[in-house]
Amino acid sequence: MTITLGHGAGGRLSHQLIERHFLPRLDNPALAALGDSATVGDLALTTDGYVVSPRFFPGGDLGMLSICGTVNDLAMVGAQPIALTAGFILEEGLALDELDRLVESMAKAAEQAGVPVVAGDTKVVPRGACDGAFITTAGVGRLAADFRPEPAKVTAGDVVLISGTLADHGMAVLASREGLRLSGALTSDVAPLWDMVDGLRRAGIEVHALRDPTRGGVAQSCIEIAGDAHGAIVLEQRALPIAPPVLAACELTGIDPLYVANEGKLLAFVPADQAAGALAVLQAHRLGHQAAIIGRVEAGPAALMLETELGARRPVRMPSGELLPRIC
């Protein structure tokens, strides 16, 4: 048995890797919770490695991604980011100019997120031992006592919101990498989401769960949350906001936007009577103009269903392999 690309895709194989190979050995309650961030007292902790290719893409780069991704993992458990660390693995021969641009982007994203990068490390490996530059960030956040979104709180009757259009990041990176003609029109949505989450908190919205739909896209996030909530999540196809060039690129490539990574969007699960309020908060944020209510949670077996305009439903399965390697 060997490691395959699918083991890193965040889907079924990733889950198997975690459940069969990591958890039995490293078992502890904080890890076993398998949230976007782990909870240790009133702290939230998370880490993510970033290996995106190409390193620069429309709308962002590896550096920006490495900050936003980790800030967002903290934000999704309701934690205010307080400090980040960054570990660089660089290939001998990487242009220093390029490193400067990546670090510049990290600085900009960190400032935007209001969090300092307090510790770092750099390893250089000989030519050929890594592809250019990988960055692994970790983050520590502070949890508020009265704002603890978590998937187990999701329940039948909840409404599902998304803070904007689907699939922008994944399609922008793919188009940039493959030289698709559409690439000019596609831009990654990479952005830090803490401020938007804090908006929900400050507005007193009772948020049951938050999730940033990265690897595996909205489909994977919803399937995971359906599992935690022991309910069915039903998304309305026509309610899904998708930018026309992204839709065109998806149709061209045959890729379902539900499976494509986002890096600046969140899914929010709130009680039905809070949905309008939550939507207003999201839409008032500069990153949320296209926020929308996209579905609801129903009692029943854990599953994700997509409902067409005519009311037909089809189940959406968890992706098993790797749709787009090195997307983040």
Next chain:
Amino acid sequence: MTITLGHGAGGRLSHQLIERHFLPRLDNPALAALGDSATVGDLALTTDGYVVSPRFFPGGDLGMLSICGTVNDLAMVGAQPIALTAGFILEEGLALDELDRLVESMAKAAEQAGVPVVAGDTKVVPRGACDGAFITTAGVGRLAADFRPEPAKVTAGDVVLISGTLADHGMAVLASREGLRLSGALTSDVAPLWDMVDGLRRAGIEVHALRDPTRGGVAQSCIEIAGDAHGAIVLEQRALPIAPPVLAACELTGIDPLYVANEGKLLAFVPADQAAGALAVLQAHRLGHQAAIIGRVEAGPAALMLETELGARRPVRMPSGELLPRIC
């Protein structure tokens, strides 16, 4: 200008990289302190990437190293490790058995250090995009109010102790990699040091500074601390504990053990009247049987001097390039 192996060696080029390329962009007080760990309130934070080659070597492996190195960076600022994160970057085709062995080692080291791995991430890159497996860990520790070793506290009159023999890790990895005949006799010292540090704390030793002499070895650590302390560190050649096979391997290869990485040793700087007490604590620990007093701090320009048995002194310079790439 491109990245060279020397930029990752922890020496002069690493310092230039940090001071010219990272600090100006990511500047904040916690980062600028450039300690083994950053301080944020009563928390200590650190990160390190591990790219050691080969991944399995006498006395340890990449997994064990990735836990011990980060635990030790926390311990060196006096912080009790409370949680770790681990980010894996794996090459497609890596044997799952091998990953299992690495994770097993991580679990063992984490248990030994008394700290859970609470969050993780796995990225898989296509064959050829990385060399097997890299692990980046980050750690959070809790600082005690009354135990804050830091290089700025080091002052003339302080005594320098080391917790055991020099250069074991670097020479074991080198010998294993290069297939030196001596390799059987060489064993890495990789081990978590928090318990030993806690012993110093519990004994009420007034520890001015601690440092684990990893990349760049004892030489680099002492030169850095001499700079922070604005004093001269004088090490006595004959007092340096070096295991005979390590000395033989150093002589064979022409490598100065002062520059070779350790992964389970600490340097302690204490007031002269605390030296005997500190030595007793170190020697009573299962990792410290060969602890020794190896030098002292004198007033004068920041420098590291090596004193021979006849009393002659020679300056020891900071390594500029990469002595042993991928040693950790």
